Amino acid sequence: MTDQPAATPAVPDVPPAPAVRTGPQLIAYADRLGGDVARLAGLLDGPLAGAFDGVHVLPFFTPFDGTDAGFDPRDHTVVDPRLGTWDDVRRLADGRTVMADVIVNHVSAESAQFQDVRERGDASPWAPMFLTLGSVFPDGATEQDLARIYRPRPGLPFTAMTLGGERRLVWTTFTPDQVDIDLRTTQAWDYLTSVVDALTAGGVTVLRLDAVGYTGKEAGTDCFMTPATAAYTRRIVEHAHARGAQVLVEVHGHYLQQVEIAQTVDLVYDFALPPLVLHALTTGDLAPLDRWLGIRPANAVTVLDTHDGIGIVDVGPSDLRPGEPGLLPPADIDALVERIHDNSGGTSRQATGAAASNLDLYQVNCTFYDALGRDDRRYVLARLVQLFVPGIPQVYYVGLLAGENDMDLLAATGVGRDVNRHRYTDDEVAAALDRPAVRAQLTALRLRTTHPAFGGTFHPEVTGTTARLRWTSGAETAELELDAATGAFAVHATTHGVSRTVLTDSDVASSPA
Template sequence: MTHHGPQLITYADRLAGDLPGLRALLDGALAGAFDGVHVLPFYTPFDGVDAGFDPRDHTQVDPRLGTWDDVRALAQGRDVMADVIVNHVSADSARFRDVREHGDASPHAPMFLTLGAVFPDGATEDDLARIYRPRPGLPFTVMTLGGRRRLVWTTFTPDQVDIDLRTPQAWEYLTSVVDALTSGGVTMLRLDAVGYTGKEAGTDCFMTPATDAYTERIVEQARARGAQVLVEVHGHHTQQIEIARKVDLVYDFALPPLVLHALTAGDLEPLAGWLRIRPANAVTVLDTHDGIGIVDVGPSDLRPGEPGLLAPERIDALVERIHENSGGTSRQATGAAASNLDLYQVNCTFYDALARDDRRLVLARLLQLFVPGIPQVYYVGLLAGSNDMDLLARTGVGRDVNRHHYTAAEVEAALTAPAVRGQLAGLRLRSTHPAFDGDFTWDLDGTRGTFVRTSGAARATLTFDVADGSFEVRATGDDGERVVLTDADLTA
């Protein structure tokens, strides 16, 4: 049975060294705060060109991190979420290496997408210009397959080769991944980059009807094995609402930029607009291993003529405020300034995006915790981390500013910081108080707001003012209602 309390999002190695270390941290210093954990790719290798999202072997735990027994041990008493990387595999995988050597004679050749596989009659200029891609340029890489030069479909990087879900070879592969994860104790599957799987001639090759069919097939496989599915798609907010009707869980990617807008512009109106229409079967986040999504609140070419949750000028102002709040470090990590870029994201820790303001960071987390859904908390945000410019300098990968490698001493020190202690107090309330199993009501007026969760006689209330970052959390208990946390506690 899936819990609905908070989950930690983390790399095993970057927070705790390995899987046993992660379990020890969750059972130790973080005890009572999290009902689950999303372990970012721990497959072989976990440290590839895209931080594990380019697995050579998606069915094996990298032995440097542990074993499947360690994953099963981690799952004792908590939910474990893991990624099913649906769209692509490593160009260095055994299957694709065989295709490189033997070309069409390889039994695995149908599994991998080339330009000709989608456009057998050739592609026109209009066909190519229509293809949706989150990065500059066309999604093709010239490779030699069996002695023949081919245009291989590579949506993200040349090291990640897209697979063709129209073929039995692709489904044999994906089924083996789902089997490995669910037999290893994983009960929640996150479908990574699934929106790009439904490539069809005559479309923009993103979120097509074929994508829906593939997603439904994986959802059926997961449910048959006792697992739930979370779909990861960045796009226009109306798409998220539509996807939510078809799957177990969808990300609320609109919440982070709307919370940032509220706390940096003193404007709650766009957040109120989203609260009126957002799906409740959501996983909520503030920051993740990727950047802070902007496309999720703006207008989109995917929905021509439909407005976003934030007008373009407000988005521009928000991005500029993030850059200013971070002392310009996010500007160095975002867009064309850094490789492995996504045009729709700002690369920055949430703490730096809020100018390292403890009150605003804790208030942002409390807003997330009170909104309906399963709250997921990224390890760098939890530990009030700042942009890792040294790591960015070493890798040149923009998103690495928010992917710090913590030592045990750094974790221990961070856990004493006021912004971290405040978040943990909110997380432990969210994880244990029965009010969060019930209804959500809210009132926003000017810069002030009230969020209330109730279930029977149980009640938890958050009152706040985004103008100055002040807040108070009250909750019922055996001795009546009490104050759980206020902004003043962060400086006490």
């Protein structure tokens, strides 16, 4: 395997994007960690100081607590007053990168625009903005046309609604509360540019394009990641760059799609990393991870867990790339899913698939800590692997605090993803910050944020069940030595060329709590 520089390829033929800090970022809901935007900033400036260069604040728009945890805002340009103001967001952005979501594919069915369409139908000036079955298939759709449409949930992506007194089939890719927009129309672009303008004026410098893969709906295709999608993405990237922001594209799919998309945008997610790390640390098999390290995009945002589930489609074969194998064979993926369910004591099984609403076909709903059986040592090792892999590491707030599946919240809402969306009290945060597994993560994060070696060249070496992930910049080095079979690890780094041991597995518990 060749050494890998930390360079980020430029997006061709569009205005260049500004530089963004490459250190770790926190991912959090403002209401579930801190309580609002100002108190989230207080945590980052207080007990989490030095650990993060930035923060991805999950939807904080009006309302932040809709049917899809803020991904269905009625007004995407306004901070929910229960969470703060744009001035609070700008203060949060002082000295750090702030990322926020641009929900590209849909808007809330309760938005003022769609409510006007409900009342007035085609007489509404907003009517062209919203997709119906007839928008994409004006001559009608055959059974084959409908069966071809790709959707991350079972069933067809349509909901019967009355628009101006007429029953129509409205395109709703995700839920009936989220109505898809038609990016072929002026109205849709006026809406999206107003969102980008509001965010960038509020201090946001990285825009995460949520569900952008579903925007390019065209007859005769599967309506996912079509050529139109690429054109729409390019247009948003150009608009974002002109306003001083970079773009992160969120797409789950075959790993080759991520490699291809990475050549056309600023940043992509490395969604293959979490299942490959879980596979390695539950079997001792580093070979699939080793292969991925040799071909993955350098301009990636790395994660272990997020506000969604643990992606499986990202390492498997896909109907979207017929004939192309995945990074793991189907038998290994099935075994991995079962190990996650076993390690979580069956709680992830209760939150995944047909057992819970918000059904996704490609994710397991589980905290990463429970997916590893609450084994502190292996859990910290997983985080270390993430931090040493090239890219911008993002750490989800539940993962940072080594959170367990929230079965009470799941019981209250019936939404599978809520097992990994705990609402932390101040006392719970304080208690979690005192745990060895959390202290160890913060030590590693502060190293990743400040050490100059991470701005240099990455040298991975994998032999059997052991690996050494090493960064060098001049005389400065930082390296992780690990054994995937035993969970043993050690982190070493230089200070002015003199090596020291930063962290070892003896600093955290060696078995599940």
